[in-house]
Amino acid sequence: KIYFIIKKFGFKQLPFDHEQPIDLLGEIFTIRNVIVHHDGIIKKEVHEKAIYAKHKKDGTIVITDNSIDDFIHRIVIHMGGFTKRIDDHLESCSHESKV
Numbered sequence: 001k002i003y004f005i006i007k008k009f010g011f012k013q014l015p016f017d018h019e020q021p022i023d024l025l026g027e028i029f030t031i032r033n034v035i036v037h038h039d040g041i042i043k044k045e046v047h048e049k050a051i052y053a054k055h056k057k058d059g060t061i062v063i064t065d066n067s068i069d070d071f072i073h074r075i076v077i078h079m080g081g082f083t084k085r086i087d088d089h090l091e092s093c094s095h096e097s098k099v
Contacts, residue, residue, distance in 0.1 A: 011085050028071050
């Protein structure tokens with residue numbers, strides 16, 4: 001969904017200009033989904049592919065000592081900029097529709 005929004009509205013000059021931040025956000029959301037919906041057990045091939053080796057072992061999610069800090073840090077940095085860009089875009093659309 002993030003890729004779609006970025007391409008649809010032509011967002012540029014954000015941390016999302018590189019694939020790695022988007023992939024890392026995708027991994028974080030996948031890890032969350034596996035923990036919440038599958039009790040931390042990786043059951044789906046798509047989840048297996050989306051989660052990097054450092055966060056899995058023997059088919060289960062592994063959260064390292066620094067993982068939570070990394071997750072929060074990445075979400076704050078990347079989603080903050082992304083959200084601001086969406087807000088700016090929606091505001092500009094609102095101004096255009098009033099003209």
